[in-house]
Amino acid sequence: MPNHDIFGLAAVTPLVLVKQMARHIRPKVMAKLEYLNPACSHDYRVASALITDAEERNQIHPGMTLVDWTFGNSGIALAMAGVRRGYKLLLAAPDKISREKQEVLRALGAELVITPSDALPGEPRSCMNVAESLVKSISNAFFTGMYNNPVSIKVHSEATGSEIFRQTDGKVTHVFVSMVSGAMASGLGRYLKEKNPKISIIGVESQGSVYESLLNDATPGSPVFTELEEIGSMQQSSLWDPSVIDDVIQVSDYDAFNCGRELLRAEAVFAGGASGAVMSAALQAGEGYGEDDCVVVVMNDFGGYYLSKMYNDEWMRKRGFYRKAKSALEQITAEDILQLKVRRDLIFAYPENTLAEVFEMMKQNDVSQLPIVSYNAPIGSISENKILSILIENDEAMNSKVVGFMEQPFSVCKPEATISELSDKLQQSASGVLISMSDGKLQLLTKSDLIDALTHK
Numbered sequence: 085m086p087n088h089d090i091f092g093l094a095a096v097t098p099l100v101l102v103k104q105m106a107r108h109i110r111p112k113v114m115a116k117l118e119y120l121n122p123a124c125s126h127d128y129r130v131a132s133a134l135i136t137d138a139e140e141r142n143q144i145h146p147g148m149t150l151v152d153w154t155f156g157n158s159g160i161a162l163a164m165a166g167v168r169r170g171y172k173l174l175l176a177a178p179d180k181i182s183r184e185k186q187e188v189l190r191a192l193g194a195e196l197v198i199t200p201s202d203a204l205p206g207e208p209r210s211c212m213n214v215a216e217s218l219v220k221s222i223s224n225a226f227f228t229g230m231y232n233n234p235v236s237i238k239v240h241s242e243a244t245g246s247e248i249f250r251q252t253d254g255k256v257t258h259v260f261v262s263m264v265s266g267a268m269a270s271g272l273g274r275y276l277k278e279k280n281p282k283i284s285i286i287g288v289e290s291q292g293s294v295y296e297s298l299l300n301d302a303t304p305g306s307p308v309f310t311e312l313e314e315i316g317s318m319q320q321s322s323l324w325d326p327s328v329i330d331d332v333i334q335v336s337d338y339d340a341f342n343c344g345r346e347l348l349r350a351e352a353v354f355a356g357g358a359s360g361a362v363m364s365a366a367l368q369a370g371e372g373y374g375e376d377d378c379v380v381v382v383m384n385d386f387g388g389y390y391l392s393k394m395y396n397d398e399w400m401r402k403r404g405f406y407r408k409a410k411s412a413l414e415q416i417t418a419e420d421i422l423q424l425k426v427r428r429d430l431i432f433a434y435p436e437n438t439l440a441e442v443f444e445m446m447k448q449n450d451v452s453q454l455p456i457v458s459y460n461a462p463i464g465s466i467s468e469n470k471i472l473s474i475l476i477e478n479d480e481a482m483n484s485k486v487v488g489f490m491e492q493p494f495s496v497c498k499p500e501a502t503i504s505e506l507s508d509k510l511q512q513s514a515s516g517v518l519i520s521m522s523d524g525k526l527q528l529l530t531k532s533d534l535i536d537a538l539t540h541k
Contacts, residue, residue, distance in 0.1 A: 090122050090164075090168075091122075091128075091131075091132035091164075091165055096247055097116060097117050097118050097119075097120050097121055097247070098116075098117045098120060099114050099115070099116050099117075099247075099248070099251040099252070099380065100114065100115050100117060100351075100353070101113070101114055101115075102114065102115050102351055102353075102363075102381070103351070104350040104351060104415065105346060105347065105350050105351060105363070105367060106367060106370065107417065107419060107420075107500070108371075108417075108419075108498075108499065108500035109367065109370040109371050109373070110370075110373060110374055110375045110377070110522065111257075111258075111370050111373040111374065111375065111376075111377035111378065111379050112377070112378050112379065113366060113367070113370060113379045113381060114251075114252065114378065114379065114380050114381065115347075115351070115353055115355075115363070115380075115381050115383050116244075116247075116248060116251075116380055116381065116382045116383060117353065117355075117383050118244075118382055118383055118384045119354075119355060119356070119359070119383055119384065119385055119386040119387075122164065123157075123160055123161035123164050123165075124157070124160070124385075124386035124388070124389070125157035125158075125160070125161060125314070125384055125385055125386065126157075126240075126244065126268055126382070126384045127157050127158040127160070127161035127162070127230065128161050128164075129239045129240065129243050129244065130158075130161065130230060130233075130235065130236045130239050130240075130267075131158070131161035131162045131164065131165040131166075131230070132165040133235050133238075133239050134162075134165075134228055134230060134233055134235045134236075135150075135162075135165050135166060135169065135171070135228075137235050138226065138228070143226060144171070144226045146169055146170030146171060147170060147171075147172075147224070148171055148172070148224050148225065148226055149171070149172040149173070149174050149222055149224060149225040149226070150162065150166050150171050150172065150173050150174070150225075150226055150228050151174045151175070151215055151218050151219040151222070151225050151226065151227050151228070152175055152176075152215055152227065152228045152229065152230055152231075153175065153176040153177065153211040153212050153214070153215035153231075154175050154176070154177050154181075154211075154230070155177070155178070155181055155264065155313045155314050156177060156181045156182065156185030156186075156189070156313060156314070156389065157185070157314050157384075157385055157386075157389075158230045158231065159173070159175045159177065159185075159189055159194060160185065160188055160189060160192065162175075162228060162230060163175075163189060163192035163193065163194040164192060167192055167193050167194075172193075172195075173189075173192070173193065173194035173195065174194070174195045174197070174218055174222070174225070175189065175194050175195070175196055175197070175215070176196075176197045176198075176199055176211040176212075176214040176215040176218065177189075177196055177197070177198060177199065177211055178198075178199055178200070178201040178203075178211050179198050179199065179200055179201050180201040180311060180313065181313055182313065182389050182390050182391075182392055182393050183392045184388065184389045184390065184391060184392060185313075185389050186198075188389070197214055197215075197218065199211040199214050201309065202309055204307060204318060205307075205318045205319040215227065231264060231265040231267070231321060231323075232265060232321055232322050232323060233267075234323065236265070236267035236268070236271065236323060237267055237270055237271040237274070237323055237325075238271065239271065240267060240268045240270075240271025240272050240275075241271040241272060241274050241275040242275070244268060244271065244272045244382075245271060245272035245273070245274070245275030245276050246275055248272060248276065248380050249275070249276060249279055252378055252380065254279065254280070255378045256276070256283060256378050256379075256380050257282070257283060257284065257373075257376075257377040257378050257379065258283070258284045258286060258366075258369075258370075258373065258377060258378070258379045258380070259272065259273075259276065259283065259284070259285050259286065259379075259380045259381075259382065260286045260288055260333075260362045260363075260365055260366040260369075260379065260380070260381045260382065261285070261286070261287060261288065261362065261382040261384075262287075262288050262289070262314065262315040262358045262359070262361065262362050262382065262384050262385075263287040263288065263289045263293070263295055263315065263316070263317070263332070264314065264315060264316065264317055264321075265317065265321035265323045265324070266287065266295065266317075266321050266323050266324035266325065266329075267321070267323040268382070268384070269285055269287045269328075269329055270323055270324065270325035270328055270329070272285070272382075273285040273325065273328030273329060274325070274328050277328050284330040284331070285328055285329050285330050286329075286330060286331045286332070286333060286365065286366075286369065287299075287329050287331070287332040287333070288315065288332070288333050288334075288335060288361055288362045288365045288366075289315055289316045289317070289332060289333075289334055289335075289361075290310040290312040290315050290316035290334065290335065290336075290337070290340070290361065291308060291310060291334045291335070291336050291337070292305065292306070292307055292308025292309070292310055292316070292334075293305070293307070293310075293315075293316030293317055293318070293334065294307065294317055294318065294319060294320055295317065295320075295324065295329075295332045296332040296333070296334050298320060298324065298326065298332075299326050299329060299331070299332045300332075304319065304320055307319075310337055311337045311341075311357075311393070311403065311405075312337055312340055312341075312357045312358060312361060313356070313357060313358065313385070313390075314356065314357070314358040314384060314385045315340075315357070315358035315361055315362075333365040333368075333369065335361040335362075335364050335365050337357075337403075337405060338404075338405050338407075339360075339361070339364045340357050340358070340360040340361035340364055341357050341360060341394040341400065341405050342360070342405065342407045343360040343361070343363050343364035343367075344356060344357050344359060344360025344361075344363070344387065344390075344394055345360070345394065345395065345409065346409070347359070347360060347363060348387060348395075349409055350415065353383060354386065354387035354388065355383045355385060355386065355387050356384075356385030356386055356387050356389060356390050356394070357385070357390060357393075357394050358384055358385045359381075359382075359383040359384060359385050359387075360394070362381050362382060362383070362384070363381050363383075366379055366381045415502070416502065416503040416537060416538075417499065417500050417501060417502055417503070418497055418498070418499050418500070418501045418503075418506060418517075418519045418529060419499035419500065419519075420537065421503070421506075421529060421533055421534065421536075421537040422499070422519065422527055422529070424533075424536060424537055425533060425536075429525070430455070430518075430525065430526045430527055430528055431445060431449045431451060431454060432454055432455045432456065432457045432462075432526075433445060433454045433455075433456050433457070433466065433486055434456070434457065434458065435456060435458055435463065435464075435485065435486065435487035435490075436485055436487070437485065437486050438482065438483050438484060438485060438486065439466075439471055439474065439481060439482045439483070439484055439485075439486055439489065440482040440483060441486075442454060442466055442471070442486050443468075443471055443482070446468060452467060452468045453465060453466065453467035453468065453515045453516065454466055454467075455493065455494050455516075455518060455526070455528070456486060456487070456490055456493070457526070460524060460526070462493040462494055462496060462518055462526070463490070463493055464487070464490030464491060464492065464493050465490065465491045465492065465493055465494055465515060466486055466489065466490060466491060467491065467515060470489065470491055471489075474489055494515060494516050494517060494518045494528070495509040495512065495517050495518065496517075496518045496519075496520050496526075497509060497517055497518070497519055497520070498519070498520060499519055499520075499521060499522070501519070503534060503537065503538070506529060506534060507534060510530075510531050510534070515530070516528045516529060516530045517529045517530075
């Protein structure tokens with residue numbers, strides 16, 4: 085059936101599994117792609133509801149001018165919802181917002197007043213104060229206050245929170261969400277906590293934002309300039325609800341932008357810097373979670389709005405954020421290579437085994453070398469060549485314990501070790517590299533295993 089109202093779309097955004105970037109941690113990580121809706125941000129859910137609410141209260145009517153301040157996404161959603169209903173849009177925005185957002189806003193017919201990004205809350209030149217001054221000086225104008233309107237809490241509780249619960253079949257254990265006003269975190273937090281109080285809600289913000297200090301010390305931190313958009317705040321919002329927030333994590337511009345860029349290359353998730361910050365926080369925190377945990381990471385901004393910034397190598401270099409992307413080869417890990425092999429328990433010898441026993445193990449398992457393990461730790465190795473040289477000198481040595489003839493132990497790497505790291509280790513020890521798995525067991529990789537992985541055999 086056709087839908088005649090773009091804001092009438094159900095807009096259930098996808099929840100996709102993060103595979104490559106989360107391969108080194110135990111929990112399942114899911115990305116909630118909030119940017120895949122008509123307004124390309126989570127603000128799509130709020131803008132139309134806010135205008136409808138104000139109309140029902142007889143606060144606004146078509147022909148009026150809607151005024152607000154914005155980091156871009158909220159303004160785009162408000163313009164899409166408002167212009168088509170007959171409203172004019174006047175928005176104050178900090179000068180750090182991307183060129184792409186400014187062009188989209190103007191294309192939508194919104195009028196922009198650009199303010200300095202370093203202006204602190206309360207200063208007349210800050211975008212918040214400029215917006216409030218504009219609405220007082222213009223007749224027939226209404227301040228929508230998207231960042232402080234309680235309608236946002238209701239929308240994110242009834243829509244975002246309930247979607248996450250349904251899409252995970254109620255198995256969600258942790259939700260990571262960016263914070264500007266705290267409306268999305270507070271709204272979905274209220275819904276999910278009612279469903280299951282054990283679900284953890286983790287807010288993510290830029291360095292220098294106020295919420296981490298508010299949560300931990302009940303006092304706001306000192307604001308610091310950041311290049312990130314759509315995340316962080318220099319002052320507390322009235323929508324901030326610490327009763328449903330379990331933790332707040334701050335992420336640097338460097339980590340946020342580079343994680344966002346890797347999301348596109350590794351997962352085909354075309355998200356912005358705020359989403360990169362949230363994913364970076366989730367992957368780091370996820371190292372301490374278990375296999376039964378289900379982590380949902382809310383991707384709230386669209387990467388296409390940052391082509392002139394975080395996706396521009398020159399811009400990244402000038403600001404000291406640039407990190408060379410991993411090549412396809414560098415992304416292959418020991419765990420990836422082991423998945424290509426027919427897995428079997430590691431064949432190894434104990435120090436008390438005799439050379440005869442060790443050689444028989446080699447023949448039965450068609451291997452030419454064995455690690456020697458004690459208390460699940462590799463302490464040495466032995467090879468056919470070594471046994472041959474021993475017998476040439478002493479043909480009665482076969483009944484001697486192998487511990488007296490051990491060679492150097494194999495190198496040990498973690499499952500996330502890259503193929504380049506493995507290759508370097510194999511240059512030092514041509515026999516093999518042991519991989520220490522999360523269950524405490526060891527697996528062996530050889531040069532032929534690496535060659536098979538590179539040739540996709």
